[in-house]
Each structure stands twice: as structure tokens, then as C-alpha cells.
Amino acid sequence: MAITFKVLKEDEQTSARIGELTTKHGTFQTPIFMPVGTKATVKTLENKEIEEASDGLILGNTYHLWLQPGDDIIKKQGGIRGFMKWNHALLTDSGGFQVFSLSNIRKITESGVEFRHHKSGEKLFMGPEDSIRIQNNLGADIIMSFDECPPFHADYEYMKDSVERTLRWAKRGKMAHQNKEEQALFGIIQGGPYKDLRLHSAKETIALDFPGYAIGGLSVGESKAEMYQVLQELEGVLPADKPIYLMGVGTPDDILEAVSRGIDMFDCVNPTRLARHGSAMTSVGRIAIKNKKFEDDHSPLDPNCDCKVCTTYTKSYLRHLFKGEEYLGPRLVSYHNLYFLKTFMHDIRHAIEENQFEAFKKTFLEKYYQ
Amino acid sequence: MAITFKVLKEDEQTSARIGELTTKHGTFQTPIFMPVGTKATVKTLENKEIEEASDGLILGNTYHLWLQPGDDIIKKQGGIRGFMKWNHALLTDSGGFQVFSLSNIRKITESGVEFRHHKSGEKLFMGPEDSIRIQNNLGADIIMSFDECPPFHADYEYMKDSVERTLRWAKRGKMAHQNKEEQALFGIIQGGPYKDLRLHSAKETIALDFPGYAIGGLSVGESKAEMYQVLQELEGVLPADKPIYLMGVGTPDDILEAVSRGIDMFDCVNPTRLARHGSAMTSVGRIAIKNKKFEDDHSPLDPNCDCKVCTTYTKSYLRHLFKGEEYLGPRLVSYHNLYFLKTFMHDIRHAIEENQFEAFKKTFLEKYYQ
Numbered sequence: 015m016a017i018t019f020k021v022l023k024e025d026e027q028t029s030a031r032i033g034e035l036t037t038k039h040g041t042f043q044t045p046i047f048m049p050v051g052t053k054a055t056v057k058t059l060e061n062k063e064i065e066e067a068s069d070g071l072i073l074g075n076t077y078h079l080w081l082q083p084g085d086d087i088i089k090k091q092g093g094i095r096g097f098m099k100w101n102h103a104l105l106t107d108s109g110g111f112q113v114f115s116l117s118n119i120r121k122i123t124e125s126g127v128e129f130r131h132h133k134s135g136e137k138l139f140m141g142p143e144d145s146i147r148i149q150n151n152l153g154a155d156i157i158m159s160f161d162e163c164p165p166f167h168a169d170y171e172y173m174k175d176s177v178e179r180t181l182r183w184a185k186r187g188k189m190a191h192q193n194k195e196e197q198a199l200f201g202i203i204q205g206g207p208y209k210d211l212r213l214h215s216a217k218e219t220i221a222l223d224f225p226g227y228a229i230g231g232l233s234v235g236e237s238k239a240e241m242y243q244v245l246q247e248l249e250g251v252l253p254a255d256k257p258i259y260l261m262g263v264g265t266p267d268d269i270l271e272a273v274s275r276g277i278d279m280f281d282c283v284n285p286t287r288l289a290r291h292g293s294a295m296t297s298v299g300r301i302a303i304k305n306k307k308f309e310d311d312h313s314p315l316d317p318n319c320d321c322k323v324c325t326t327y328t329k330s331y332l333r334h335l336f337k338g339e340e341y342l343g344p345r346l347v348s349y350h351n352l353y354f355l356k357t358f359m360h361d362i363r364h365a366i367e368e369n370q371f372e373a374f375k376k377t378f379l380e381k382y383y384q
Numbered sequence: 385m386a387i388t389f390k391v392l393k394e395d396e397q398t399s400a401r402i403g404e405l406t407t408k409h410g411t412f413q414t415p416i417f418m419p420v421g422t423k424a425t426v427k428t429l430e431n432k433e434i435e436e437a438s439d440g441l442i443l444g445n446t447y448h449l450w451l452q453p454g455d456d457i458i459k460k461q462g463g464i465r466g467f468m469k470w471n472h473a474l475l476t477d478s479g480g481f482q483v484f485s486l487s488n489i490r491k492i493t494e495s496g497v498e499f500r501h502h503k504s505g506e507k508l509f510m511g512p513e514d515s516i517r518i519q520n521n522l523g524a525d526i527i528m529s530f531d532e533c534p535p536f537h538a539d540y541e542y543m544k545d546s547v548e549r550t551l552r553w554a555k556r557g558k559m560a561h562q563n564k565e566e567q568a569l570f571g572i573i574q575g576g577p578y579k580d581l582r583l584h585s586a587k588e589t590i591a592l593d594f595p596g597y598a599i600g601g602l603s604v605g606e607s608k609a610e611m612y613q614v615l616q617e618l619e620g621v622l623p624a625d626k627p628i629y630l631m632g633v634g635t636p637d638d639i640l641e642a643v644s645r646g647i648d649m650f651d652c653v654n655p656t657r658l659a660r661h662g663s664a665m666t667s668v669g670r671i672a673i674k675n676k677k678f679e680d681d682h683s684p685l686d687p688n689c690d691c692k693v694c695t696t697y698t699k700s701y702l703r704h705l706f707k708g709e710e711y712l713g714p715r716l717v718s719y720h721n722l723y724f725l726k727t728f729m730h731d732i733r734h735a736i737e738e739n740q741f742e743a744f745k746k747t748f749l750e751k752y753y754q
Contacts (some may be wrong), residue, residue: 055710055712062713078708083679083700083703090680090682091700097698098701099696147400204620235479310460331467331469334467336705338423338425338426338452345715
């Protein structure tokens, strides 16, 4: 088996839980946040820093790596892990989300998706077998089914057809998967805002018996209320003994709401993207480091953080780096933001352990969104 | 005394020598290369990496730091060292070179230089007392006299006046220097291509008795032959018991030629600037990592380098980072290029020690510029 999962502790008041996810390259406590390393690099950081600022499970993007440098080139260097010299665990997405969000002029058929390269315009095709073949080459510990990602508010009839097609693609991907002992293939639940489609998608995906499940088609522009509604409808429907992954979600409030509805795994570009724009996530909320008021501020980015950035540099120096458009600015704030989320996930697990999750959530949100 | 210097070994065939330079923040063997940290950051790198890829003496640019964030702000944080948390030694230039190379609409008077900010157009003034006051605030171990940097081929009459003015500025700067016990102020020799002016500048600057001397106005567009000619004319003229610094020079051939003419200290943006454009300095010459031929190349950047980049990553991965415009690419190659120069300077010192400098120079140049 490529992965095992067991629930260590359930919260008494919510569906929050602590789990233990074991992969071939590490064992992790859930809920866990996975930093995004789109092109086999978590932007600005080197492996040692990623080790320090994560729990050791990161994500790569199949679409980007397939196009550049190519999954064949990566395979010859031992997959993404060998290519980027990452000694811990990895998850790849299916490429589906990028096919639908980045590319142009697409045609969706039963076999897959025809589309054009998001920069060159080159004609490309990806179907479920392609996605799995590429992910087998990339060699991540956890890989994802190729799904269609329609807009959240696509009309009911379209969504119904799409959910059925995604189910057929899931089945075909499962058949195509060549490396079951090393790589765990997760199923993805779609269905937009439609409860019956979500439940149908869940039931039929679960019937295919995957080692884990993801909830897709969220964090794509719908309201927070709509997202939480979908999570609530799926609460208790998904198998309790499998890891549940909410794709693309990573703001602290969304993570807290999702954890309380039983979600175990998260990924998001948010912490590193914010960092590149000079926005730091701190225990007292987000701060824009470029702000003039930090010009002569000798305090750390986050007074409650023990990361190497907060124990070394002043806000004044970090502001100066951003004002000077220096590479080191995004690098230091990326490190801090990921470290912040790592600590946040640790605190969530600790709170669940102590049956204090609801209280922790309330206190955290008050401070962060004051 | 802010610094001491002693010659440990003289080459038998050339004027090359090994020296020991002691500052308040470290003792260094010369010839030494100093990485450039213009804005209190050696571009892309953090302090630990700079420690690994240098001998512990780096350069900051007075002009840039005066304008942003301001020397007053840096002073309050303990100077550049405190501001950027650099625990080793530092040198600052005078700002003169940038005033002359970056700024617009300047007017040179006896008091100093009127000019406009290179971006905002704001009207600014810097004279010798200003430069020294700012450098006192920035707090580097070695600081530089404020000099005029005319174009190398400025006409004789202009250069003659300029050399005299620079001498008067050097005297005023020396008078203005407030921190002689902590910061060593170096004099700068100008004179363009004119031997008599160079010798006059040297003689009169030496008469002011500085703890070290720099040769300025080189590496500004003149030919290599012209540069070497100037160095040759000054060989034996400068005091043997003081460190001699050739400003802005950093290509391997120029360093070798300068070392053989008695130069002890170097700085240049070349290694980090090349790195940002994907050009790596290696024992077998420069390579352009973006080249298609490295797409599937599993060998390190430099087969003879033991730096963390060469012992970890493949050319294929480094090429991919540059193709993907990832921050990590410039970062890793910057580290390697500085490490390469550190090793190169170490090899130069070792060769002088062994009376093999000429042979080393010949072999190195054959391999590097093959």
C-alpha cells in the first residue's frame, strides 16, 4: 500500500480530527498544510528551508512540469523528488485544474480535453490516462484523478453531465495507474453548489474505492458561505478512515471552518504569493510590510513567531528589502508565511488533542481578523 | 587602530603577495574578493550563505543606502552590520562612483557634487564631509574617500584639475572622519590614463597617510591593456605595508593580472549579476545554463566545485529553474559564482605560498578562457 491513514483523535464538539498519514517518504499528522511547489520549487526557498517551514509534504503541479521541462526528463532523475532533491513526501495534482483555469480554446470530449498552451498557443491534449501516466513519471507519493473543473455556478444540466464524465475519467485513471504500491491515487468529488450532485459524486467516487478523497471545484470564486455549505453537506458522507483533502484552500479562516467539518489536508499558493507582494501572515493579522510606518520599526514581523526571520530581522530591514525590490524580501517573507501556517496547523492539532478546538478557533479568528 | 595589515609572503617572480588584514570584525588573508551587497543584501542570498560563499568581508554601497532607507535609520540599528545582521566585516564605498555613474544633471564645485536622484529626479548634494558622515553612520570597518570619477579618457587638463580636487576632498574627508578607531578610511588614487597624474595622485594621497589605498577610475570602460598599464605604473609606488584595493574589478583574468601587480583587495558585481542572467563561472569557463543542451544534463554546474549547489543539483534542474523564471535559479547560481571566486582567491593565495603563482595563472586562464 502506498499510504496508510488512521484517525488518532476526534474532537468532541466538531468533526475535526487528528490523523496519521503514512507515505513512503514520511509520516504526517493531519490536519496538514502542504506548501505549493508548482515547478518543482517552492518559490524562493531551498529544500532545507522548506523542511523547516513545512511538515515535509509538499505539492507539485503536473500541468507545469509536463510542459516544462517534461515528465520524461523528470522521470530520468528519479521523479520530482530526485529532480529537486527533496527528500520528503510529495503530492501532485492532476493538471485538470490548470487545463481549465489557464489554457485557451478548449474542447472537452469523452477522451479528454483539447486546449492551447497558456503562453505559446501550441495545441495540446490531456485525458485521464495522460494525467496518470505523467503523474506516474513525476513519482509523487499521492496523485490525483483527472477531473473536470467547471465554474462553480455552471448550470445544473451541465454540471450533471460533467460529474458523470469526471466519474468515468476517475475509473479510467484508476485503470491506467501503473504504480499502486508507491503512489496513492485519490478520487475527486465535484458537483458545484448542487447538493444532490455532490452527494452522487461522493457516493460513486467512494464506490471506486480510492485510498483518499479530495473535494474539488471549491476556492474558485464562490462565496465562503457556499464553500462551507458544500463541506457541510459532505460531512459524514465521506469515509471516516480515509484522508480528505480540500484542494486549493489555505486562508486561516477557511482552514478552520474546513477542519471543523472533517478536512485533513490543504494546499494553497496564498502564503507564498502574499509574501511576494510583501504581505505577511502574523498572529495579529496580515501586515503590509511596505507600509511607511515600518520604516524605522525594530520589532520582528510577528512578535509571537520563533522562525529564523522573526528571530533575526527587523520590520525596518524587511521593508527596506521590498522598497529596494531585493530578492531577499520575498524569500524571507515566504519562509515566514509558510512557517506561520505550519505553526497554525500544529496549534490546530494541539487544540483538537486538548478538546479545545472551538475555543482555539474563536480566539485565533478574533486576533487574526481583528 | 581600525585595521592592521602585514605581508606574510611575497611571490618570487611577480609583485603578488599574501597579506593579513585584521579588522574589528575578522582577520582575512589577501588577496581577497569582496562580494557586493549594494543595498545591505548580497542579492538573493542570506547571511549564512554569504558566510559560506565569501571570506567574510563584503561591500555595501553608500549612495544606495543613503537614499533608501537612509543612513540615520541604519545607524539606529547598529549600522549596516546590525541592520542586515551580518556578523562579519564590511567595507563601504564613498558614493562617489554612483553619483558620477547613475545620477543626472550634476554640477561639480569645490564643495561637492550637485545631482538629481537617478529615479525620482530629486535634487541632491554630496560632498566629502557628507560621504564620510554617512559612512560613519553606516559603520563599515573600511570606508572610502569621496573622489571624483571622471571618464577614463577625460582630457588631460580636466583630469589634472580633477585629481587636485580629489586630493583636497581626501584631506577634507580625513578631517571629517569621526570614528578613526573603528573605521579605517582609505585614500583613492585617480588620474585616468595619464602616468604623471597617477603618480602625482599616488604620491600626494600617500602623503596624507591613509591606512590603505584604492585605485579608482578603472573598470569604467577602458581596455584591459590600459587598465594593466595603470596598475603597472603604480606597482612599487604604493606603500608595501598597506593594503591596496582595486575597485570594481572582478573577472578572473583581471584579478590575476592585478594580483601579479601587487593588488590585495577586489570587489565586483559581476559574479552575482552574471548569475541572475543564468551565467555560471566554472573551472572550465563560463556556461549559459539556459542553453538547450543542458535540458537533460545530470552533471553539476562545475565538476570541480564542492559548493552546496554543485554537490546537490543537476544542470538540468538549474536550467529548468531559469526557463521557469523561478527565484531559486538566480539564487543558486549566485551562491555558486561567489563560492567559485572564493575558491579562486584561495587557490591564488595557495599558489603564491608555493611560489607557483605564474604557473597557476597560466593554467587557470587556459582552462577558463579556452
